[in-house]
Amino acid sequence: MSILKSLVTIFVLGIFLTPRYSESAISCSVVLSDLQPCVSYLTSGSGQPPETCCDGVRSLDAATTTSADKKAACQCIKSVANSVTVKPELAKALASNCNASLPVDASSTVDCNTYV
Numbered sequence: 001m002s003i004l005k006s007l008v009t010i011f012v013l014g015i016f017l018t019p020r021y022s023e024s025a026i027s028c029s030v031v032l033s034d035l036q037p038c039v040s041y042l043t044s045g046s047g048q049p050p051e052t053c054c055d056g057v058r059s060l061d062a063a064t065t066t067s068a069d070k071k072a073a074c075q076c077i078k079s080v081a082n083s084v085t086v087k088p089e090l091a092k093a094l095a096s097n098c099n100a101s102l103p104v105d106a107s108s109t110v111d112c113n114t115y116v
Contacts, residue, residue, distance in 0.1 A: 026064060026073055035106065036056065037052040037053045038053035038057065042091055042106055058098060058099075058100045071112055077106050081107050088107055
C-alpha cells in the first residue's frame with residue numbers, strides 16, 4: 001500500500017471515528033493530525049523518527065491528560081493501525097524515541113481497556 005493511500009485511509013477513518021469519541025476531550029481527528037507525520041516512518045522507516053513526527057507525538061502527549069483522553073487516543077490509534085501495516089518495533093518505541101510519555105503505542109495490539 002502506498003504512503004498516499006495510507007494517508008487517505010487514515011483521514012477517512014478519522015472522519016468516521018470522530019463522532020464516536022465526541023464525549024472525550026480529544027477527538028480522533030486531533031490524534032490523526034498529530035500522528036500523520038509518523039505514518040511513513042512507522043510503515044517503512046528505520047532508526048530515529050523525523051522531528052515532525054516527534055513534534056506530533058509530543059503534542060498528542062500534552063493533549064491526553066485524562067483517562068478518557070488516553071482511552072480515546074488509544075482506540076483511535078488502534079483502529080488506524082489495523083488498516084495500515086506498521087513495523088511493531090517502531091510503533092512500540094515511538095514515544096521513547098521522541099522523548100515523550102505518550103500513553104499508548106501506535107500498534108493494533110495494544111489493550112485500550114487499561115486506560116479507564
